Amino acid sequence: MEHSSFLSFVGDHLSQFLSYTAFANFTIGHGIMMIIGLIFIYLAIAREYEPLLLVPIGFGILIGNIPFFPGLKVGIYESGSVLNYLYFGVLQGLYPPLIFLGIGAMTDFSALISNPKLILIGAAAQLGIFGAYGISMALGFTAAESGAIAIIGGADGPTAIFLSSKLAPDLMGAIAISAYSYMALVPVIQPPIMRLLTTNKERLIKMKAPRAVSHREKINFPIAGLILTCFIVPTGLPLLGMLFFGNLLKESGVTKRLADTAKGPLIDIVTILIGLTVGASTQATTFLTSKSIGIFVLGATSFIIATTGGILFVKFFNLFLAEGKKINPLIGNSGVSAVPDSARVSQVVGQEYDKSNHLLMHAMGPNVAGVIGSAVAAGIMLGLLY
Amino acid sequence: MLVALLLPATLLINAQSALDLRINEFLVENDSNYIDDFGQHSPWVEFYNTAYNTVNMGGLYLTNDLNNPKMYMIPKGDPITAIAPRCFLVFWADGKSEYGIRHLNFNLKDSKIIALFDADGKTLIDKIEVGNIHKKDITYGRVHDGSNQWSYLEKSTPGSSNFTGTVVTPAEKFGQMDPSGTGMAVIAMAVVFSALALLYIFFKQSGKIQSGKSKLFNRANKKEVTTAPISEASGEVNAAIATALYLYRNQLHDHENTIITIQKVARSYSPWSSKIYGVMNNWPTKTR
Numbered sequence: 112m113e114h115s116s117f118l119s120f121v122g123d124h125l126s127q128f129l130s131y132t133a134f135a136n137f138t139i140g141h142g143i144m145m146i147i148g149l150i151f152i153y154l155a156i157a158r159e160y161e162p163l164l165l166v167p168i169g170f171g172i173l174i175g176n177i178p179f180f181p182g183l184k185v186g187i188y189e190s191g192s193v194l195n196y197l198y199f200g201v202l203q204g205l206y207p208p209l210i211f212l213g214i215g216a217m218t219d220f221s222a223l224i225s226n227p228k229l230i231l232i233g234a235a236a237q238l239g240i241f242g243a244y245g246i247s248m249a250l251g252f253t254a255a256e257s258g259a260i261a262i263i264g265g266a267d268g269p270t271a272i273f274l275s276s277k278l279a280p281d282l283m284g285a286i287a288i289s290a291y292s293y294m295a296l297v298p299v300i301q302p303p304i305m306r307l308l309t310t311n312k313e314r315l316i317k318m319k320a321p322r323a324v325s326h327r328e329k330i331n332f333p334i335a336g337l338i339l340t341c342f343i344v345p346t347g348l349p350l351l352g353m354l355f356f357g358n359l360l361k362e363s364g365v366t367k368r369l370a371d372t373a374k375g376p377l378i379d380i381v382t383i384l385i386g387l388t389v390g391a392s393t394q395a396t397t398f399l400t401s402k403s404i405g406i407f408v409l410g411a412t413s414f415i416i417a418t419t420g421g422i423l424f425v426k427f428f429n430l431f432l433a434e435g436k437k438i439n440p441l442i443g444n445s446g447v448s449a450v451p452d453s454a455r456v457s458q459v460v461g462q463e464y465d466k467s468n469h470l471l472m473h474a475m476g477p478n479v480a481g482v483i484g485s486a487v488a489a490g491i492m493l494g495l496l497y
Numbered sequence: 498m499l500v501a502l503l504l505p506a507t508l509l510i511n512a513q514s515a516l517d518l519r520i521n522e523f524l525v526e527n528d529s530n531y532i533d534d535f536g537q538h539s540p541w542v543e544f545y546n547t548a549y550n551t552v553n554m555g556g557l558y559l560t561n562d563l564n565n566p567k568m569y570m571i572p573k574g575d576p577i578t579a580i581a582p583r584c585f586l587v588f589w590a591d592g593k594s595e596y597g598i599r600h601l602n603f604n605l606k607d608s609k610i611i612a613l614f615d616a617d618g619k620t621l622i623d624k625i626e627v628g629n630i631h632k633k634d635i636t637y638g639r640v641h642d643g644s645n646q647w648s649y650l651e652k653s654t655p656g657s658s659n660f661t662g663t664v665v666t667p668a669e670k671f672g673q674m675d676p677s678g679t680g681m682a683v684i685a686m687a688v689v690f691s692a693l694a695l696l697y698i699f700f701k702q703s704g705k706i707q708s709g710k711s712k713l714f715n716r717a718n719k720k721e722v723t724t725a726p727i728s729e730a731s732g733e734v735n736a737a738i739a740t741a742l743y744l745y746r747n748q749l750h751d752h753e754n755t756i757i758t759i760q761k762v763a764r765s766y767s768p769w770s771s772k773i774y775g776v777m778n779n780w781p782t783k784t785r
Contacts, residue, residue: 223700224700224704225704227697227698227699227700227704228697228701230696230697230700231690231694231697234686234689234690234692234693234694237689238686240685241678241681241682244681244682245677245679245681246678248672248676248678249678253672254668254671254675255666255668257672257678258668258681322704328704331703335696335699335700335703339695339699340693340695340696343691343692343695344688480696483692483693483696484689484693487688487689487693488685488689491685491688495667495668495671495681495684495685496668496671497668
C-alpha cells in the first residue's frame with residue numbers, strides 16, 4: 112500500500128515536472144521565433160552582418176522563446192525575474208544613451224567638420240522617418256505608435272529603442288528587431304536604390320579630398336553641437352548629450368582613459384545587455400501579431416524613403432553647386448545613421464564604377480550627421496507626441 | 498565671476514523643490530463630503546506637487562494667519578508627507594492635530610486664509626483666501642491642477658486630479674489634427690534642417706577662420722623653406738634625422754649615453770608559459 116502511494120507520489124511529481132518543461136508549453140509561435148533567432152545567428156556568423164548586434168539579439172530570441180510555465184520568475188516580462196531586471200534598462204531608456212556615449216567616443220567627426228554642407232544630407236535622410244509616420248498613420252496605427260515605428264527609418268537601433276520605450280513600449284521588441292534587421296541589411300537594401308536614382312555621370316563625380324581638421328575644431332565640435340542642437344530640441348538631450356560628451360572625451364586628448372572605457376568595455380557591456388534583452392523580449396506570445404508584421408513592412412518602407420531622400424537631396428543640392436564642387440549622389444544613402452555600414456556601401460558602389468574614386472571618407476560626413484539627425488528627429492517626436 | 502554668473506541663474510531657474518507645491522483644492526463646510534480617517538466630516542485642503550520629482554512637505558509650515566507663519570509645522574521623517582511627482586496630499590484642517598500629522602491645529606471654518614510657508618518660516622510658497630468661499634459640500638479649486646484659474650468644482654476630488662474630463666494625450670491630439678502626417682513631416686523636417694543647418698553655418702564659418710589661419714601658417718612655413726631648402730640637406734643629414742626620430746619615438750635607450758640599461762620585461766604568469774613548471778624543465782635529465 113505504502114509502496115503504491117510512493118509510486119503515485121513520484122508519478123504525480125514527475126508529471127508536474129513535465130508540465131514545467133518547454134516541451135509541454137511549446138507552441139508553433141515559439142518554433143517560428145526560434146527559427147528567426149537562428150537565422151539572425153546564421154546571418155551574423157556566416158555572413159558577418161552586424162555580428163555584434165545580431166549574435167546577442169539572435170541568442171536573446173532563443174532565450175526569450177524557450178517556453179516555460181508562467182509564475183516561476185523566469186520570463187522577461189515577469190516582475191522580479193533576472194531578465195526583467197536586465198530589461199529595466201531598455202524599458203526606462205537607460206541603455207541607449209550609454210551606447211550613444213560609446214558611439215561619441217569612437218566617432219571621428221572630421222569628415223563632417225571639414226565639409227559642413229554634408230551635414231544637410233544627414234538632415235534630408237530623416238525624411239524616411241516622417242514619410243513612414245504618415246504611412247503608418249494611414250494604416251491605422253496611433254500617432255504615438257506611428258512615431259515609434261517611423262524612427263526605424265533613422266537606421267539607429269538605440270534611438271529606436273529609446274523612442275519606442277517612451278511612445279509605444281508594447282511595440283518595442285518588434286521595432287528594435289526591425290531596426291536592427293534593416294541596419295544589418297543596409298548592404299542589400301541600399302545599392303539598388305542608389306543605382307536606380309543616379310546616372311552614370313553622377314556616379315563618377317570625384318569629390319575634393321577633405322581638408323585637415325585642427326585639434327581645436329575637433330574639441331569645438333561636441334560643445335557647439337550640443338548647444339546648437341539641444342537648444343532647439345531639448346528632448347533629444349539624453350541621446351545628443353551623451354553622444355557629444357563621448358566625443359569630447361575622445362577629442363579633448365586629456366581623458367583617454369574615460370574615452371577608452373566609453374568606447375570599449377562600457378559600450379560592449381551595454382551592447383550585450385541591450386541585444387540580449389531586446390531579443391528576449393520577442394516572446395512569441397507578445398511578438399507574433401499582425402502589428403509586428405506591419406512594423407516590418409513600415410520599417411523597410413522608411414528605410415527606402417530615407418535612402419531615396421538622401422540621394423535626391425544631393426542631386427538637388429548639386430544644382431546650386433559649381434562644377435568641381437559637386438557632391439557624388441552615391442553618398443546620399445549615408446544620411447541614414449547606420450554607421451559605418453551605409454558609408455561603406457557608398458564606397459563599394461562608387462568603386463563599381465570607378466576604382467580610383469574613394470567615397471568612404473566623404474560618406475562618413477553625412478553618416479555621422481545622420482546619427483545627430485535621427486537623435487534630433489527622435490527628440491521632435493518625443494516633444495510632439497509624448 | 499562665478500558668483501556673478503550663478504546669482505542671476507538662481508533667480509531665473511525654476512528649481513524643482515518645495516516651491517513647486519500648490520494649494521490645489523479645499524472644502525470649508527464638509528457636511529456629507531469626504532470622510533477623514535476618524536470617520537468625521539472635517540474641512541480639508543489638498544496640495545499638489547507640480548514638479549517632476551518627489552517633494553517632501555515635512556518641515557514646511559501651514560497657517561491661517563500670515564502674521565504667524567509657523568502655526569503648524571508638518572512633522573519631518575514621515576514618508577506620508579512625501580508627494581510623488583504630479584501627485585496630491587490632503588490635510589484635514591479640523592483643529593485636531595492630536596489625530597495625526599495630517600490633521601492641522603487650526604480649523605478652516607474659522608479661517609480667512611490658508612498659506613503654505615517654506616521650512617525657513619519666511620518664504621511664502623502659496624496662499625488662498627478662504628473667507629467667503631463657503632458652499633456646503635462644494636469644493637473650490639484650480640480648474641486644472643496647478644493652474645491659476647480657480648472655480649467651484651463640479652466634483653470633489655480630494656487626492657486626485659481636479660480635471661475629471663477625458664484626458665486627451667498630446668499624441669492623440671496630434672493624430673486627430675494631422676491624420677495624414679503631413680504636418681508632422683513639415684514641422685519635423687523644418688526643425689531637423691534648422692538644427693543641422695545651424696551646425697552647418699557654425700562649422701562653415703569656423704572652417705573659414707581655420708583655413709585663414711592655415712594660410713598664415715603656410716606663408717610662415719614658406720618663408721622658412723626659402724631660408725633652408727630641403728634640397729640643400731644631404732642624404733646623411735636626412736638619415737640622421739630619421740634615425741633620431743625613430744630612436745626617440747621607440748625610446749630604445751635611456752637618456753644617459755654609454756650606459757646599458759637592462760629593463761625588466763613584465764610578463765603575467767600563466768601555467769602555459771611557466772619556467773618553473775614547464776614540461777621541459779621537469780623532464781628527467783640523463784646522468785652518466
